[in-house]
Amino acid sequence: MAEFIDRWGTTIVDETFATFQMVTISLFFSILIGLPLGVLLVISRTGDKRNIWLYRVLNVIINTIRSVPFIILLFALLPFTRLIVGTSIGVRGVIIPLVIYTAPYLARLIESSLLEVDQGVIEAYQAMGIKPLSIIWHVMIREAKPSIILGITIAVIGLIGATAMAGLVGAGGLGDLAYRFGHVRYQPDVMYVTIVILIIIIQAIQSFGNILSQKAKKD
Template sequence: MSANLINMLMEATWQTIYMVVVSAMLGTLGGLPIGVFLACSQKGELLSAPWVNKVLGIIVNATRSVPFIILVVAIIPFTRIVAGTSIGTTAAIVPLTIAAVPFIARLIENAIREVDSGLIEAARSMGATPMQIIRKVLIPEALSGITLGLTLAVVSLLGYSAMVGAVGGEGLGDLGIRYGYQRFMPEVMGLVVLILIVLVQLVQTIGEWIARRVDKRAPSNRGA
């Protein structure tokens, strides 16, 4: 293996990590409040606003329904406005974030809905406000599920980051397409796939470890 190929693989790996980390952070910042609101705003719930919940749910579902590769192309004008260009690593963060927000929102909503309703009623009986219940009961109790959800989101973003290579993004996907496919270098494609597998396994292992550490329902797992 040539030194040039090693350098290209290292650079592409760091570009992929950069895209995924930044888009995951931005996606969480956007998806967390949306997910919490969706979980708490149906009729009779803490933040009861059924019509807003329904409209927001439709928007989230519509965004999630768009295939990622089509989303990337469809929002090129918006990407240019935000990033100043539609190609490159920074530009790829825009569609990655837009795809991540509704996905993370639904994962967080599902995690919060799994919290025992008895805990909510107990907090209400003690005079806690809706925001106090959300901050001190729902999110802490759902933290393990939220962590597993975010782990799944990061794994999905790794796959998406490879797809943006087909439309001008950088990273491992771009390297695999330009060299592995277009220049008929199967060894490059194989190495790209191997690195992506390692990254996915690493993310999954770390995510599951953190989830066990923060799981209040299984304190005995904390030392695992």
């Protein structure tokens, strides 16, 4: 055990940090895109024909992106990523594919959460003359907050899985460590330790998300 820590300890810590870096940066931009997109999906479901056509267009785009497995999307976006950020490897080179993969998924989760809000509550605020934007941000999102938090938690866990696949293009992280050493060089102890670390991280994130969701229900 001591020998393993001496040999791999620093590397494992560095790759764990790289995984957190990819997840936090990608999640930040995914929320910036996914939250407004989820709201737009909800408000464009009803209304005049322009709204309906907007919903249909967004629906097709989101479903198209979500239908492509991340590993295929990752390789397909390599030229675009290289054009935008100047590289297609490392943490910087994988952020764009991770955001494009996660944001539509998060938007769909947020759409589902907002649709769960009691229509009677919304109609009551509309009857009081509250502006639509205020209803969206101060009523719908507030009422759906516990469900939105759980949705974001699910998205984070999916994002961690995607970062593992991103290791195939040299993005670094725990997935890259497991692949290069655990699989290619057949060092199973590295792979098993990586799996245990990922399980601990995911369990911690899910538990933290559940706690935040329960707290939001009481607010």
